Amino acid sequence: MAIAMKGFHPLLQPNVVKMNKPFISLCPEITRAHALTLMDWLKDEEITCYLSDSRHVSRFIEQVIGRVQLPILTHLFNQGGRFFMAYDRHDAPVGFVRLVKTGPDCEIVLVIGDRDNWGRKLGASTIREGMKLAFLDMRAEKLIAKIHPDNVRSLNTFRRCGFLPESDTPTLKSFSMTSGQYLRLLRENAMGDSTDIYITEIDKARLRNLIEIEQGPAVVELEHEIERAIVVKPQQVVRNVVTMNSRALVHLDDEEMEVALVYPQDADDRAGKLSVCSDVGAAILGYQEGDAIDWRVAGRTRRIGIEKVLYQPEAAGDFHL
Known part of the structure; x- marks a missing residue:
């Protein structure tokens, strides 16, 4: 019924x-x-x-x-x-x-x-x-x-x-x-999201192609973030923003962890390489040092904070990544 x-x-x-x-x-x-x-x-x-x-x-x-x-x-x-x-x-x-x-x-x-x-x-x-x-x-x-x-x-x-x-x-x-x-x-940022996020033109194009073949709740969240993000040229993105292939020090509630944000084929949880199609990976894309967000991770709400961006390809001139 x-x-x-x-x-x-x-x-x-x-x-x-x-x-x-x-x-x-x-x-x-x-x-x-x-x-x-x-x-x-x-x-x-x-x-x-x-x-x-x-x-x-x-x-x-x-x-x-x-x-x-x-x-x-x-x-x-x-x-x-x-x-x-x-x-x-x-x-x-x-x-x-x-x-x-x-x-x-x-x-x-x-x-x-x-x-x-x-x-x-x-x-x-x-x-x-x-x-x-x-x-x-x-x-x-x-x-x-x-x-x-x-x-x-x-x-x-x-x-x-x-x-x-x-x-x-x-x-x-x-x-x-x-x-x-x-x-x-x-x-137009008219949906009540209080924190701006940034994505490069290259990352957005690649991630849109990825979304067409990937599925799951995290992919829905990822598409939402991509659509609302402020798009910038790779040479203009601020160096403290988490872009694709960046490494960052983050807090998951009270747990500190060093992670790299990667595409699914490069993911390795044991090495801290998080797929952008994972819960935490989709969450941190585009945020800056000092940002903190609530996000659903593995069936419960967690507080995720970006403490420091340790490496960003664009800031290092590695535009090929």
């Missing part, structure tokens, strides 16, 4: 402050514990009042928990669409996203589930993560949000994320964004 929900949580925070964008990650694995959490969320009438079939959803989850004795329930939740739990930077579940693709179009449904999380500006960050998956992973041409007219906070949040009105009825407002609009917003 598929979960088919239309509508949005009424208390998505509308005021998005770019420099204070909360960290959200979307994770595809759904466990029994997640299902129990979802059931608790859907018992709250303030959460379900704009979800057209919340009773059906609650009943489905109860049946799954009662009849299916499996620790992982991902395949059941992905019937008819793709379901993701939304986590904050402390790896606590704060909501969910469902993406349903029909032809070239994709519909997004989301809920911020716990009242304690309302007002933390999680809604816009969750929408942006859903956009990333819809456009860069599922390759949708258009992303659609269908919202109840009384759901003012959700209406405002989707507008602030760049969605445009598409249709309007007394019972439903439809907003949409195209793939082209999304990429333009990324390149």
Whole structure:
């Protein structure tokens, strides 16, 4: 049985402050514990009042928990669409996203589930993560949000994320964004990313070719970073930026490590040569000394800091690398 929900949580925070964008990650694995959490969320009438079939959803989850004795329930939740739990930077579940693709179009449904999380500006960050998956992973041409007219906070949040009105009825407002609009917003740095990153023209061309043949969650993140990066000539990149084939001293939470950022064919984890298609590799591309970011690494959120760029090909005049 598929979960088919239309509508949005009424208390998505509308005021998005770019420099204070909360960290959200979307994770595809759904466990029994997640299902129990979802059931608790859907018992709250303030959460379900704009979800057209919340009773059906609650009943489905109860049946799954009662009849299916499996620790992982991902395949059941992905019937008819793709379901993701939304986590904050402390790896606590704060909501969910469902993406349903029909032809070239994709519909997004989301809920911020716990009242304690309302007002933390999680809604816009969750929408942006859903956009990333819809456009860069599922390759949708258009992303659609269908919202109840009384759901003012959700209406405002989707507008602030760049969605445009598409249709309007007394019972439903439809907003949409195209793939082209999304990429333009990324390149204009209008998606709430607080830290600029830099990439050389040569690295961007090579990495675009790489993305066409590589797959996986880190590759989606890598494409997102490439599209939003400020592109510079190799001779003009600042010497403290992590470019391809750079070596850098980084911190992964409290662990210090020396790494080289390389292409997949040159990767060797034991020698500290990290593929740009790995979690940490995709994370550090384009950042400078002193930058620190939250990033999902091996299933949990880590704090990655760039302490020092030890070697950069461009700074050394090694433009052939």
